[in-house]
Amino acid sequence: MNMTLADIERCLGNMAEEGHQDIRVASVKTDSRTVEAGDLFVCIAGENYDGHEFAPQAARSGAAAIVASRMLDDVDAPVIMVRDSLGALGRLAACWRDMCGAKLVAVTGTAGKTTVKEMLYAVVSRKFETAKNYRNFNNQIGLPMSMLKAAAKQEVWIMELGISRKGDMEELAPVASPDLAVITNVGPGHLEGLGNEAGVAQAKTALLRYLRPNGRAVVCADYPLLWDAAREIVDAPIGFSTNANSDTSYVASFLGGSDTENWGRFRLKTPEGDGELTAPFCGEHYAENLACVAAAAHQLGLSRDDVIKGVRDMAVDGQRFCCKVGGGVTVIDDTYNANPLSMARSIRTATTMADEAPLVLVLGDMRELGAEATRRHEELGTLVAEAAPAAVFYKGDHLADVARTCGGAVIPLTTPDEFLRAWRETGIDRGVVLVKGSRSLKMEEYANALCRELNAGAPGGNK
Incomplete structure (x- = not known):
């Protein structure tokens, strides 16, 4: 500033x-x-x-x-x-943005918004001077402080907006006043403050009411609650999808692993072409992120090739589905946070990666679900049962709810040292271990302990 x-x-x-x-x-x-x-x-x-x-x-x-x-x-x-000094901080950030004349992209959604922000930054910064907020500094303090840290020479500001209660978006969106609004998805996240999934959709799409004149909206078409809510506010949102039969212009799908360890193969269709690519991430949820980034980047004047080159060169966050390999075991550190939508995606992707090898789940509570917490953790137990893991470890108040429906033994997590002792008793020396839970549970302590035990590290170099 x-x-x-x-x-x-x-x-x-x-x-x-x-x-x-x-x-x-x-x-x-x-x-x-x-x-x-x-x-x-x-x-x-x-x-x-x-x-x-x-x-x-x-x-x-x-x-x-x-x-x-x-x-x-x-x-x-x-x-x-x-x-109101907090409101004044937001007004100051908005003034600075107007003085700079920067184009602002606002990214929100239940899951994947930080990943989309990072992917979009990797793409857009190839062509423009670009600013972004650090990790998830996305609330009423983090957003304006991130904007105030942006430099006047930076032409595009990519800012993530995170909400957890009704009224949050009405406080954040006027500060951002985006030229391009991006909504990744909606699901049962922050239900304690937002009520239900319909409430989540309404809260997220409130962002679209604060678009600048001639501003555009990029919205996932795969969530009817989200798509319908968006269309009530903007006439023609730009849709993206992971459904191969979708009539949207931006579609991506996950095709499986590549020859380079922990890289994935994807198909990406845009108005400029349709074909395969490889990228340093894996899983169906990344296909949604990829389609979203392609749609948003195109609105900023970037091409399909720009998207492919950008995502191939990006660095993967150490706590967002980051795969580390030790011996025959792949440890997936996905400990950044958890809600029912992101938890389901991560478990399904880990199951696919394990294939015929043993799968171990090291999970923690999904917080801020309010009155739906018990039901959502029982659903998690059902999802665990479908994955048929070789072992399940769990930390949090909802262990009994998960155990009730998972159809097998659940080992309580205490300290990382106790976890390692229990891990050794399993005798597992190959396979996939997924570690995931809400941020407050510090599940990364268990991922880090296991990685030290296995001498596991992230594969070096990008393809």
Whole structure:
């Protein structure tokens, strides 16, 4: 960011003070411990802290000014008063985007949105200076802070928007005000805050109400609730699909593994052509991501070849279906998060990869499902039964719900060391191990422990 203090004051609805047009603000901070000379400190009141209490510390560190929603004492820096400091952070990000003239792509969905964002960045950055938010910094603080970190020279900003309760999108979408809105899918995620799948569809598609004039929407056509909700808002959403019989212009399908370990073979159809490609990821869920990225990239002026080259060169996230091989065992670290949609996809893909070899599932609770939590974990147990794994390990409050329907023994997970002792007792020396659960359960600790045990690492190099 590169704004004057006068720019910031006017953006936030205040009169610019004399001389403030000569004060440059290069960075915005919400953590007083990171404030450096010339930064703008925004006081955010959270559940566990209130930034207003740390305003004096920010001023002593050289803050150029402080944005606050209540009166401050003993602060030796200009104070910009606002009604809502969190909302002011969003308005500031929107102002910076308008000053830069960047084209913004907003990505949301129940599953795959971070992967789509990363894939799209890999494609778009081949042709344009491109910004993105880091990992899943996608909430009411993460989104505006990501936008404020973008540089004026970056022509395209690809920003992920994450919601968990009703009203979240109405707070995020005006900040993004996208030129291109991308909705990957909808499913039973964050039901505690969004109610049911219809509620999820309504909440996600609220993004489309904030499209800029002549803005476009890319939406998966495979989810009737999502597609119908989108069409109530925009006349002609651009559809993508994994259904080979779909009449959409962008279709991808997973064809199985390739000769390069842990790479997948895909078929991709766009208006420019239809054919096979290989990429450094595997599974049917990646086909949906690929179709989505092809549709979005085309709206930004990129070709099918640009998409193929971009995704082939991208680095796979270490906690998103990242395959590490040790001896005859492939450990799939998919511990970034979990909901019923992503859990089902990962288990089915792991089952396919295992083929006739043993499959081991190391799973954890799917959080934030509200009143549907028991039913959704019983459905997970049924899915586990269909996969017929050689062993099942489980961590979380819903172990009994999964065990009730999975048709076999479920080994409770305690510490990583206890897990390794139980793993050794299985005697399994080949096959596939999937590790997945909600982020708060820290399932990566079990994946990392097993990888150390097996001396497993990600295959080197891209094809």
